[in-house]
Amino acid sequence: MLILILYFFIFIVFLQVLYYLVVFGKFAFAKAQQTTAKKISISVIVCAKNEEENVAKFIPILAEQDYPDFEIVLIDDASSDNTLEVFEAFEKQYSNIRLVKVENNEAFWGNKKYALTLGIKASKKDYLLFTDADCYPTSKDWITAMSSQFTMQKTIVLGYGGYERIANSFLNKLIRYETLLTAIQYFSWAKVGRPYMGVGRNLAYKREEFFNVNGFINHIQVRSGDDDLFINEAATAKNTAISFTPESFTYSKPKTTYKDWLIQKRRHIATAGHYKTFDQFQLGTFYCTQLLFFVLSIILLSFQFEWIIVLSIIFVRYLCAWIVVGCSAGKLKEKDLKYWFPIVELILIFTQINIFITNLFSKPVNWK
Incomplete structure (x- = not known):
């Protein structure tokens, strides 16, 4: 035996x-990437629900990106705090900010995909770059770095969304390792020619890719997955690229309790059950x-x-x-x-x- x-x-x-x-x-053994600025129009899309503190801190960082042609589409998903008021103040302050106000819809109540769909339809640029309301880019060249990977064939770009370090926290190391391992997996499979997911904290695609698969309609009943389920459906070996230069990274504040992190991971793992076989x-x-x-x-x-x-x-x-x-x-x-x-x-x-x-x-x- x-x-x-x-x-x-x-x-x-x-x-x-x-x-x-x-x-x-x-x-792991891929050569370092080169960033060559592309002259393409970008819509940066941020969807927020009850994120007034985060958007107050991070939207100015997005607005100060060193990129010649971009707009920021801010989507307020029926927030009950002051997120909408913060967005309205930014709309007055920055000329390239577009505001989308989402009201509760009985058929799509609490569904982020519905809110994102309205924001995507309201965007005016050919290429869409997504991040979350609690995320911020590491440099003023974030848009440049992510968009540099677009080509005539590569119309989807997967980026890295990491988490901040917390000193002397083992939970923080566990969270960051899980995020690192996930990134290794989806970056590697994309390079193999089998892209299967991306993270909404740092993801870009050409506007037409959204409409080619009828948006989120095929998994609209799944509350999560506006990022990974969309990529699982739309990404192919021919149309997908990855971006891993440090200038292209975004960061978020990590969970600080094991319980909160466990709730987050339960949602992610449940969503993976809807991936291709x-x-x-x-x-x-x-x-x-x-x-x-x-x-x-x-x-x-x-x-x-x-x-x-x-x-x-x-x-x-x-x-x-x-x-x-x-x-x-x-x-x-x-x-x-x-x-x-x-x-x-x-x-x-x-x-x-x-x-x-x-x-x-x-x-x-x-x-x-």
């Missing part, structure tokens, strides 16, 4: 190494092999069965994973995470199992 477990363990590690070196290596399969296979790697390692080492071989295989797996995660972390300015990799990886795996089981018995909370 133990010899069969060993053979199965070797197969699982082989799959893990394939993921890290063959797939994730596409991004292949994308669900590759994601599921990766996470299953991660779990099985730890379980089988513990079983084999507990019985000290061929322990030298087992330890050697474990070392090879960790070396490959650490190199790929480390190179990727360097590209995305998250270098400190590579030193915490073995610990945060293990905790994240069992957190995801907890979320999956919880989602089986209750629905996650969606748009505020």
Whole structure:
């Protein structure tokens, strides 16, 4: 029996190494990108619901972008706080700000996709660049960096949306590692030619891509997924590019309690259940092999069965994973995470199992 477990363990590690070196290596070992400014018109779209403090801080950063031709479309999704008043003040202050006021609609109440659709239709530029109300770009060249990846063929650009660092917070490291791993995955699969998701914190596409798939209509009943489900449907090997220069990054304030972060991740994992079959399969296979790697390692080492071989295989797996995660972390300015990799990886795996089981018995909370 133990010899069969060993053979199965070797197969699982082989799959893990394939993921890290063959797939994730596409991004980890990619050459640095060059930013060449494009003369294209950009609509920056921000949808907010009860975000008065965040929009007061971050909209001026967007308005001060060093880009010759852009507008900012601010969407107030029936906020009950002073978000609309803040938006109206910015509309008076900046000539390139366009305001969209969304009233509660019985058929689409609380559905962010409905609000975004109104904002997209109100935009006047050919290319759309999205970020969230609680996000801010790292430089005045954010629009330039993201739009530089557009070509005649590449009409969708996936960017990186990271989280701020909080000193001496292990939860912060866990959140940032999960975000890093997610970015490694969607950047790598895009480079392989199988783009499957993007994040609404930093995402761009040509206006026509939205209408080519009839907007969000095919998944309008799913409250979340205005970013990843749209990309899962619209993105192809031919029309999708990635942007990973530091100037293209956006950042958000991370959750500060495990409970709040868990609620957020429950929503994200539930949305992944609506991905295309292949994308669900590759994601599921990766996470299953991660779990099985730890379980089988513990079983084999507990019985000290061929322990030298087992330890050697474990070392090879960790070396490959650490190199790929480390190179990727360097590209995305998250270098400190590579030193915490073995610990945060293990905790994240069992957190995801907890979320999956919880989602089986209750629905996650969606748009505020």
